[in-house]
Every structure is written in C-alpha cells, then in structure tokens.
Amino acid sequence: xxxxxxxxxxxxxxxxxxxxxxxxxxxxxxxxxxxxxxxxxxxxxxxxxxxxxxxxxxxxxxxxxxxxxxxxxxxxxxxxxxxxxxxxxxxxxxxxxxxxxxxxxxxxxxxxxxxxxxxxxxxxxxxxxxxxxxxxxxxxxxxxxxxxxxxxxxxxxxxxxxxxxxxxxxxxxxxxxxxxxxxxxxxxxxxxxxxxxxxxxxxxxxxxxxxxxxxxxxxxxxxxxxxxxxxxxxxxxxxxxxxxxxxxxxxxxxxxxxxxxxxxxxxxxxxxxxxxxxxxxxxxxxxxxxxx
Amino acid sequence: xxxxxxxxxxxxxxxxxxxxxxxxxxxxxxxxxxxxxxxxxxxxxxxxxxxxxxxxxxxxxxxxxxxxxxxxxxxxxxxxxxxxxxxxxxxxxxxxxxxxxxxxxxxxxxxxxxxxxxxxxxxxxxxxxxxxxxxxxxxxxxxxxxxxxxxxxxxxxxxxxxxxxxxxxxxxxxxxxxxxxxxxxxxx
Numbered sequence: 001x002x003x004x005x006x007x008x009x010x011x012x013x014x015x016x017x018x019x020x021x022x023x024x025x026x027x028x029x030x031x032x033x034x035x036x037x038x039x040x041x042x043x044x045x046x047x048x049x050x051x052x053x054x055x056x057x058x059x060x061x062x063x064x065x066x067x068x069x070x071x072x073x074x075x076x077x078x079x080x081x082x083x084x085x086x087x088x089x090x091x092x093x094x095x096x097x098x099x100x101x102x103x104x105x106x107x108x109x110x111x112x113x114x115x116x117x118x119x120x121x122x123x124x125x126x127x128x129x130x131x132x133x134x135x136x137x138x139x140x141x142x143x144x145x146x147x148x149x150x151x152x153x154x155x156x157x158x159x160x161x162x163x164x165x166x167x168x169x170x171x172x173x174x175x176x177x178x179x180x181x182x183x184x185x186x187x188x189x190x191x192x193x194x195x196x197x198x199x200x201x202x203x204x205x206x207x208x209x210x211x212x213x214x215x216x217x218x219x220x221x222x223x224x225x226x227x228x229x230x231x232x233x234x235x236x237x238x239x240x241x242x243x244x245x246x247x248x249x250x251x252x253x254x255x256x257x258x259x260x261x262x263x264x265x266x267x268x269x270x271x272x273x274x275x276x277x278x279x280x281x282x283x284x285x286x287x288x289x290x291x292x
Numbered sequence: 293x294x295x296x297x298x299x300x301x302x303x304x305x306x307x308x309x310x311x312x313x314x315x316x317x318x319x320x321x322x323x324x325x326x327x328x329x330x331x332x333x334x335x336x337x338x339x340x341x342x343x344x345x346x347x348x349x350x351x352x353x354x355x356x357x358x359x360x361x362x363x364x365x366x367x368x369x370x371x372x373x374x375x376x377x378x379x380x381x382x383x384x385x386x387x388x389x390x391x392x393x394x395x396x397x398x399x400x401x402x403x404x405x406x407x408x409x410x411x412x413x414x415x416x417x418x419x420x421x422x423x424x425x426x427x428x429x430x431x432x433x434x435x436x437x438x439x440x441x442x443x444x445x446x447x448x449x450x451x452x453x454x455x456x457x458x459x460x461x462x463x464x465x466x467x468x469x470x471x472x473x474x475x476x477x478x479x480x
Contacts, residue, residue, distance in 0.1 A: 074430050075429055075430045076356075076360075076429065077356075077360060078355075078356040078357040078360060080356075081356040082356075105414045105432045105433060105434065105435050106432045106433075107433075108429075108433065108468070109433075109465050109466075110350060110359050110363055110466065110468075113350050113351060113352050113353060113359050114352075114353070114354070114356060114359060115352050115353060115354040116354055120352070121350075121351075121352050140435070141433060141435045141436070142435075142436055142441065142452060143438035143441065144438070144441045144442075144446070145441070145442060145446060146446075148438075169435065177413075178413060181406070181410065182402070182403060182406040183403055183406050183407055183410065183437045183438055183439045184437070184438055186403065186438075186439070187438040187439070187442075
C-alpha cells in the first residue's frame with residue numbers, strides 16, 4: 001500500500017513538473033522571489049498555480065513571494081484565510097517561504113494584521129530582503145496624501161538599491177475590462193521617475209502583460225494567478241511587449257547585481273515569457289533590455 | 293484722470309462690490325461648513341476612543357480568528373455607543389453642496405472619465421447599507437481614485453472615504469462600520 005501511495009505521489013509530481021524549463025541563472029547570492037496576483041479564490045486555478053510554484057521551487061528555491069492584491073476574494077472569515085491562502089500554499093509556507101502582501105479592492109485592510117502576510121500592521125510598507133534590493137508595497141485602493149508623502153520619503157532614502165514597487169491597480173495595461181489607471185498614474189509616476197524606480201508589479205487585470213518600458217520603468221501586470229479573463233488583452237496594443245491571456249500565470253524572478261531575470265509560467269508549467277531587465281542606473285550604460 | 297474716467301471707475305467698483313462680497317461670504321461659509329465637519333469627525337473619534345477603552349486592540353497575529361474577534365468587538369462597542377446615530381450626523385445638509393462642488397471638477401475631462409470609470413468598475417453589486425451597520429463583508433471595497441481623495445478634506449487615521457456608485461461613505465476601517473452616508477454626492 002505504501003509503495004502504491006509513493007507511486008501515486010511521484011506520478012502526481014511528474015504531472016505538475018511537466019514542461020518545466022528554468023531559464024533563470026541561479027547565481028550565487030542572488031535574490032529570488034515569486035510573484036502572484038489576484039490569487040485568493042480558493043479554487044482550482046489557485047491550486048494549479050500553487051502546485052506549479054511548489055514544483056518550480058524545487059529547481060529554483062525562491063525565498064519569498066510578493067502578492068499583488070485580491071489575496072482573499074469574498075468573505076474573510078478565519079476559514080477563508082485557510083482555504084484561500086494557508087492550504088493552497090502550504091508546501092511553500094512549510095518550506096519557510098515568506099509572503100509579502102499588498103491590498104487589492106477585494107481585500108479588507110485588517111489583512112495587514114495577519115502575520116503570514118508580513119505587512120507589519122501597515123497598509124503600505126517597505127522591506128529589504130537582501131542587500132541592494134528594496135521593495136515598496138502600496139495600497140492603490142486608497143492612495144491618500146499620507147501614503148504619497150511616505151512613499152516620497154522612503155524612495156528618497158533608498159539610495160542606489162533596486163527599487164521595486166508592487167500594488168494592485170496597473171498604471172499601464174492593455175486590458176479591455178479595466179485598462180490603465182490614469183488618475184493613479186498621475187500621482188505615482190512622477191515619484192517613480194524622480195526617484196528612479198526600476199520595476200513595478202501590479203495585478204487587478206486577470207492576465208499577464210509585460211508592458212513596454214514607460215518613462216524608463218518596467219511594468220508587469222500579473223493578475224492571473226487564480227482568475228483568468230481569457231481574451232481580455234487588446235490585440236495590437238502599443239503598450240504590450242508580451243501578453244498572455246489564455247491561461248493562469250505567475251512569475252519567478254532573480255536579481256543578480258544589476259540584472260533582474262524574470263520568467264513567467266502558466267498553469268501547466270510552461271514558460272510564456274522570460275527576459276532580463278537592467279537596473280536603471282546600469283541600463284544607462286547597457287545597450288538594451290534583453291527579453292525573449 | 294478726467295472726471296468722466298473717475299465716474300466710470302466708481303461705477304465699475306460699485307457694480308463689482310456685491311460680487312466680491314458674495315464671493316467672500318461664500319468662502320467664509322465654506323470655511324465654516326468645513327470647520328463644523330472637522331469638529332463632527334473629531335467628535336466621532338472621541339466617542340470611538342471612549343467606547344474602545346476596554347476593547348482589545350487589533351494586533352498582528354497568525355490567527356485570523358483573533359483579527360475577526362477584535363474587529364467584531366470594536367464594531368459592537370462603537371455601534372452601542374452610537375445607538376442613536378443617524379444619516380447626516382457628520383455629513384450635514386450643508387456639507388452636501390460643498391462636497392458636490394469640490395468633487396465636480398474631478399469628474400470632468402479625460403481624467404474625470406477615468407475617475408468615474410474606476411468608481412463604477414470597482415463598485416460592489418447592489419448592496420444596501422445604513423449608518424452604524426457593517427459594510428457588507430462579502431463585497432469589495434470600492435477603490436477611491438487618488439484625485440478624489442486629494443480634493444476631499446483629510447481624515448484622521450482609522451477613518452476613510454469610500455464611494456459606492458454615487459454615494460460617499462464615511463467608514464470606520466478597523467471596525468468596518470459605516471459612520472455616515474452622503475447620498476448622490478458624485479455628479480452623474
């Protein structure tokens with residue numbers, strides 16, 4: 001019986017890892033993380049991505065994951081935390097992967113008190129997982145003057161670190177359903193430009209889009225880690241460098257020196273996008289971003 | 293200056309005087325309404341502080357049941373302390389035209405269209421809400437566009453604005469309580 005169980009487990013693992021093709025360099029001392037957006041459904045889509053995350057982590061041991069909002073859809077009772085977060089990501093949580101959440105429009109702000117979301121009790125916060133890399137988690141549902149002043153102060157103090165912002169609503173998006181959030185862009189982009197933010201990750205749109213760099217900043221939209229709005233990407237959008245709206249997706253990312261390598265993976269474990277983004281200060285010296 | 297030029301200047305000044313006076317009165321009235329509004333907001337916070345003095349604070353925990361329990365306790369305490377609360381206690385009749393005027397420019401032009409779209413897109417399904425009741429827990433919290441937030445009077449920590457369709461809600465974020473409602477404040 002035990003042999004049969006082991007056999008079944010191995011078959012299951014093989015099915016999940018089918019199609020795995022890691023393109024990231026796994027350099028010594030690099031910063032490694034995963035990106036999931038709009039993940040908190042508790043449904044089969046979330047589970048599929050959670051399984052792929054766990055499978056990919058075997059080859060690419062990322063230390064933490066950032067969450068782009070809509071962490072818990074619907075009600076937020078204790079059992080919802082279990083069904084929509086703790087259970088699907090159990091293998092990762094058990095392995096010590098830390099999750100850093102930002103709030104989406106389906107999230108109630110008291111999520112910030114939930115320790116496993118690592119928000120430190122704040123709607124917006126910053127953290128530095130390794131030397132030279134700083135993240136800023138923002139609450140794009142409620143971008144008030146206090147938050148903008150805080151962001152300005154923190155960005156100014158972050159020096160030459162990689163500056164990576166993540167939040168829910170995309171400043172640039174080719175989605176038919178939502179599209180770019182222009183009023184948010186008007187508030188945030190001047191700060192991002194002034195303080196040389198390198199990369200922005202957002203969700204809200206239930207597809208994946210790598211936006212062509214805007215004002216020197218690389219934007220990713222990755223809100224299909226449990227929900228999918230198939231065919232929602234506008235065809236021939238001038239914003240899109242690469243889009244994928246035919247399946248669930250998540251990202252794995254590695255920062256090594258001035259290069260940020262990324263790989264976007266679908267629910268079947270297949271790579272749908274990959275490439276390298278250079279840090280802005282370094283990019284001025286480098287020829288161009290290499291993406292594929 | 294000729295005598296006729298002086299006469300014209302006096303006539304113009306005389307004609308403009310009522311307009312300037314009206315403007316000044318309007319500014320004073322707006323300042324008075326805003327001051328009264330702020331006082332009412334502070335009054336709510338004072339009442340909230342008193343109601344919560346024996347209620348455990350929301351603190352970081354890995355047990356969501358504790359978050360829920362702390363929140364429910366806060367809501368119950370504030371609700372009890374405001375048992376007689378009614379719509380318009382904070383958003384008075386005088387606040388409505390002022391807020392409408394403040395918000396009107398934010399719904400005009402290209403950014404205004406985007407603002408209205410954001411509010412509409414993130415709006416929850418048809419829900420009913422009333423003062424001193426909880427905001428429906430299974431519904432999304434509509435995003436408040438930053439330009440709208442920037443135009444409204446700032447709120448102290450713990451209170452927030454939310455716009456549901458055309459209605460402005462004042463919400464106690466940690467208790468998830470609807471403190472007041474200003475109906476139809478957003479221009480169509």
